[in-house]
Amino acid sequence: MAGVVAPAAHAEEVPVTPTAQDTAQLSKIADSYLQKRADAVTVTGAAQRRGLSAPQNVTGELAGVIEEDFAALADQGRVLKEVNGGYTRAEVDVTVDSTAVTGDTATVEVTEDTRLYYPDVQPDEPEYEEYSLPHTLTYTRAADGGWLLADDKAKVDPTGPAPTTQITEPIDAPAPDSEDEGPKDPASQTPPPADGVTATPRAANYSKMAAYADRHWKNTNSDYRVYPNDCTNFISQAMRAGGWGMTSGSAMTRKDNRKWFYGSFTWTTSYTWAGAENWYWFAIKHSKRTKALTNVWHLAMADVLQADWKRDGILDHTMIVTKRSKSEVFLTYHTPSTHNKKLSTILAQYPRAIWYAHRT
Numbered sequence: 001m002a003g004v005v006a007p008a009a010h011a012e013e014v015p016v017t018p019t020a021q022d023t024a025q026l027s028k029i030a031d032s033y034l035q036k037r038a039d040a041v042t043v044t045g046a047a048q049r050r051g052l053s054a055p056q057n058v059t060g061e062l063a064g065v066i067e068e069d070f071a072a073l074a075d076q077g078r079v080l081k082e083v084n085g086g087y088t089r090a091e092v093d094v095t096v097d098s099t100a101v102t103g104d105t106a107t108v109e110v111t112e113d114t115r116l117y118y119p120d121v122q123p124d125e126p127e128y129e130e131y132s133l134p135h136t137l138t139y140t141r142a143a144d145g146g147w148l149l150a151d152d153k154a155k156v157d158p159t160g161p162a163p164t165t166q167i168t169e170p171i172d173a174p175a176p177d178s179e180d181e182g183p184k185d186p187a188s189q190t191p192p193p194a195d196g197v198t199a200t201p202r203a204a205n206y207s208k209m210a211a212y213a214d215r216h217w218k219n220t221n222s223d224y225r226v227y228p229n230d231c232t233n234f235i236s237q238a239m240r241a242g243g244w245g246m247t248s249g250s251a252m253t254r255k256d257n258r259k260w261f262y263g264s265f266t267w268t269t270s271y272t273w274a275g276a277e278n279w280y281w282f283a284i285k286h287s288k289r290t291k292a293l294t295n296v297w298h299l300a301m302a303d304v305l306q307a308d309w310k311r312d313g314i315l316d317h318t319m320i321v322t323k324r325s326k327s328e329v330f331l332t333y334h335t336p337s338t339h340n341k342k343l344s345t346i347l348a349q350y351p352r353a354i355w356y357a358h359r360t
Contacts, residue, residue: 013103022147023099026108029057029149030137031094034112037066038090040073041080041116058149059140076349084328084344085119087129097134104141109134113218118342124325126340132218133336155336181257181281184313185292187357189347206302206360209242210322213332217322217339224262232318233274234334235304236262239360242302244289257281276306276315283358290358296343299329304358305343311354 018026032055040052052070054063080086097109112135115128138151216237220226227233240246240262249261249270260272260282272282283290283304290304299305299321307317322340323330329343347355 015100015102018099018101018106022101022106023096025057025147026099026106026137026139027094027096029055029139029147030096030108030110030135031092032056033058033066033149033152034094034110034114034135035090035092037070037073038092038114038116040070041077042087042090043074043077057147062150062152079348080345083348084342087116088119089117091115091117106139106141106147108137108139110137111135122325124323125328126323126330129330129339129341129345130218131336131338131341181285184280184315184356185284185294187293187298187355188295189297189355190295191297205243206300207242209238209302209320209360212238212241213320213322214339217332217334218337220334225266227274228335230274230334232276232279235318235320236260236273236279238302238320239289242360247287258286260287276318279318280306280315280356283360290360293357293359296347296355296357297329298359299343299357300324300359303360305331306356306358307350308354308356309350309352311352315356 036055043052052067052074054066054070058066077086091114093113095111095113097111099109100107112133113130114133115130117128118125121127134155136153136155137149138153139147140150142148213234216234220230221237224233224237244260246261247259247270249256249259249263251267253259254267254270256270257272257278259270260279261270262273263269270282271278273279284292293299293303296305301321301324303321305319305321306315307319308314309316317333317335319331319333321329322332330340331343331346332339332341
């Protein structure tokens, strides 16, 4: 109709190259936030816990969430202090992997590398637990032109255990495509005696298993693919490095728990290679390469610990022992990438889990 002008279409916002000033500010906010978050688990006094506040440069909505998170982490730190001394301090390194700016929104992919230091470290114990965790951080532009952190999504597979400073409870893992092969042999969590547990002497190949885990807990081996839930894939690699031989197999037999093999594709790799439930049955029943331990505190170097988080009869997670002392066991795993975490910490964080311990 004459004289009527159609409204202009809404212009779509186009990503722009972030300025050096933007990049520096976004990185500084990430550093401050993730360091303060890790510090929270080292805070144990009531007065100190009350002083935990959100860092500057976050939105008002996120500030409330952060302060609740910090308080929960401080409570967790208090519990761990009673269990095993907890942590004395945290060191956090943040690597910016990518930065994208669209209009008044910035999305920054970072990797958090954190060390949580142990108190009263003995000569045969590691100084710290460490983990590496990717985050997607979202920022919004403030009225003054600066940036405010608006959201943090840590890339943690929900079926695996969270790192110490991630308090989200694990959820049910999808059931594996495997036949019911009978009852399992859970291990007791009874604390070790006062004089400690003596580690069983191990042969050289077990040292290779642990050394593999120490080397690749964070820097994955390019000879293998990485799964979304990578814990059992990682343990299979360590077992192979220590001398476990693969069985014959094909796409037709990959669901067979009597087979254990890795192929160039997922469909030429056995379920037992990367599935916690399937690995259990191959290792302990069909191949008899492992033996069930009656107590988690009997774990020795390169032994394997598995977890059923929800007590539903399905194993969800697999870990390997990389250090052990007279009174403590230290475990390493993928999803998320975690190195030398105390068994006593894991038991305290997941009190409802059922544990299955393997002598490899």
